[in-house]
Amino acid sequence: MSLPRWQSNSTASPGGWGQGWDRFVAVWASLNLIWVAFDITYLPLRTFWLQRNLYPIPSVPLVVPLTVIPDLTPLVDPIKGIEPHRETQAYIEQFRRLDAALLALPAGQRPQAAQVALLNRQVQLTVQMVDSNPFQASGATGTLEKIKNRLRQRADLDSARQASGLLLSPDWIQARGWNSERRFWNDQILPLVATNYWRSIDENGRPTDHFWRIDLLLFQSVFGLDILLRLIRMRRRLPGLSWGDALLRRWSDLPLLLPFWRWLRLMPVLERLQTSGLVNFEPLRAVVSRGVVALLAVELFEVLSLQILDGTQGLIRSRRWPQRLRALRSHQSVASRDERALVELVRIWAPLLLSRVAPRLAPELQGLLGYSLRQSLDRTVVPPPLRQLQPLLQVESGISRQLAGGMVESLLELARSTGNRLGRRDDVQLDLLQRFIDRFWDELAAALESGSALERSQELLCALIDGAKGTYLSQINRAGIEALIQELDQLITAPGQQTAPGQQAAPSQSKPLNRPEPPATPAP
Structure with missing residues (x-):
């Protein structure tokens, strides 16, 4: 019984600098895959990278701050062409001025005329934000709905416009105090407003994205050099192989050079990690392939078995048996x-x-x-x-x-x-x-x-095959493929069948017991 693939000798990478280069490229490709995954998910997860807060249960106001993660938005936003939205940015700046003016207001005192003007201006900006929906450009209309729902819940009203006018009215501020109200705005409203952004458009009419420049300079240049070295190494091993054939044999490396569908780089990255010896994915591959086999093995075997049995029945039912037997004669079946x-x-x-x-x-x-x-x-x-x-x-x-x-x-x-x-x-x-x-x-x-032997023989043989269709195939369905897989596991992992990785099993020198040697017989 052969060992599982992940326990047998793996193909060794070229020694010396070649093995070091392969491992470096494998690590570099892994970093590139992480960078590609970050780029693909950056826009949907930009709110998380901006606030670095985790909400385990969306319907419950439970926040897990992750302040250990650095703020990456100032570095990544320029790459994606992201800029602060003018309307929401003006809303935040206006609130900062209002907050600075009301911080000096004693508790229970009514705001003064200048402060009332700032409150009215803030109400106007809130109503304008609700009507114009500046979040639509960034595809975050749901954020505006969250803001409106929180305003309605805070004021216990059905209209977000009326709720903003009530929450920013002088009477409400005098009754509740600004310290408690500013906590509501700073914790529940302004962080949502700050997530809005505006993304520029390039000359081709598409959103600005400079990711390809970093990918080309830092990663794809290394991948191109690695592919060239692999082609040279392959042609040295197979001198008769042309450059075109060698390039076709390395077709799996093509996603590393494509500027689109970058998630396809997962396949060549896994291949490099496996061949360099850094990671062994063979057990995982075996588990995945076993799942596929468990789904398809019974159906595939039934189809093949039915095709073979139906073909056999077609040959048996043929009326040309006597002609085919006569065709076996020497003057018809051979040429000389x-x-x-x-x-x-x-x-x-x-x-x-x-x-x-x-x-x-x-x-x-x-x-x-x-x-x-x-x-x-x-x-x-x-x-x-x-x-x-x-x-x-x-x-x-x-x-x-x-x-x-x-x-x-x-x-x-x-x-x-x-x-x-x-x-x-x-x-x-x-x-x-x-x-x-x-x-x-x-x-x-x-x-x-x-005589009637031909027809009777055909009927009996076809009946036997029909019985095999009805019993044997149904037994396969009842037994299930899981039992076969368990039996395969027992055969592979049977005691005395395994060999240490990196070693080959020595050929057996023992002979069966109680088995006499046959006497030597002279050749005739």
């Missing part, structure tokens, strides 16, 4: 006398069976024939009253052994001489043997044509 394969096969096997195999069966044949003769003598020659005499039985046994030995020796001598004669090449003998075989096919075909 030298190609009489069946005759040559008989000429080779007949001496082998008669002169070498049959003599070794002499003890068994003598025992079988002696027992048969003794039974015949005991029933026909010796009367029943004399069967109890021991000397007479011994004489009978000796006569049986002598007769059996003489008969077997005569038959074996005849078989040996016949085999020796058949072993010699004789054209007349070959012609006679060929006539016998041709006559056999003719007589068999005639027997099938004249």
Whole structure:
């Protein structure tokens, strides 16, 4: 039983600087894959990277701050062409001025005229934001809905516009105090407003994205050099291979150079990690392939089995059996006398069976024939009253052994001489043997044509195959593929079948016990 692939010897990478280069490229490709995944998910997760807060349950105001993660938005936003939205940015700046003006207001005191003007301005900006929906450009309309819902819940009103006017009214500020109100705005409203952004458009009418420049300079240049080195290494190993054929053999590296569909780089990255020896993905591949086999094995085997059985039934139901048997004759099935394969096969096997195999069966044949003769003598020659005499039985046994030995020796001598004669090449003998075989096919075909044996045989064979369809295939369904997989696991992991990784199993030198060596027989 062979070992699992991940336990056998893996293909070694080129030694020296080649192995170091392969490992460096594997690590560099892994970093590029992480960078590609970050780029693909940056826009959907920009709110997380900006606030660095995790909300485990969306419907519950439970926040897990992740301040250990640095703020990457100032570095990545310019790459993506992201700028602060003017309307929402003006809203935040206006609130900062309002907050600075109301911080000096004592608790329970009504805001002054200047402060009331700032409150009214903030209400106007809130109503304008609700009406114009500046979040639509960034595809974050749901954020505006969150803002409106929180304003309605805070003021216990059905309209977000009326709720903003009530929350920013002088009477509300005087009754509740600004310290508690500013906490609501700073914690629940302004962080949502700050997530809005505006993305510029390039000359092609698409959103600005400079990711390809970093990808080209830092990663794809290294990948191109690595692919070139692999092609050179392949052509040194196979001098007759052209550059085009070598490039086609490395087709799996193409996603590393594509500026689109960058998620396809997962395949060449995994391949480099596997071949460099840094990571072994073979157990994972085995588990995945096992799942696929568990889903498709039974259906695939049923289809193949039905095709084979239906094809066999079609051959059995054919009415051309006699014609096909006659076509086996020498003058129809071969092109010349030298190609009489069946005759040559008989000429080779007949001496082998008669002169070498049959003599070794002499003890068994003598025992079988002696027992048969003794039974015949005991029933026909010796009367029943004399069967109890021991000397007479011994004489009978000796006569049986002598007769059996003489008969077997005569038959074996005849078989040996016949085999020796058949072993010699004789054209007349070959012609006679060929006539016998041709006559056999003719007589068999005639027997099938004249009687009802052909139709009855076809019916019986087709019935057997129909029974196999109904029982064997249904047993496969009932047994299930999981039992087969478990049996395969037991065979692979059986004690004494495993070999340490990196070592090959030594060939067995032991011989089966209690098995005598056959005696040497001279060649005929």
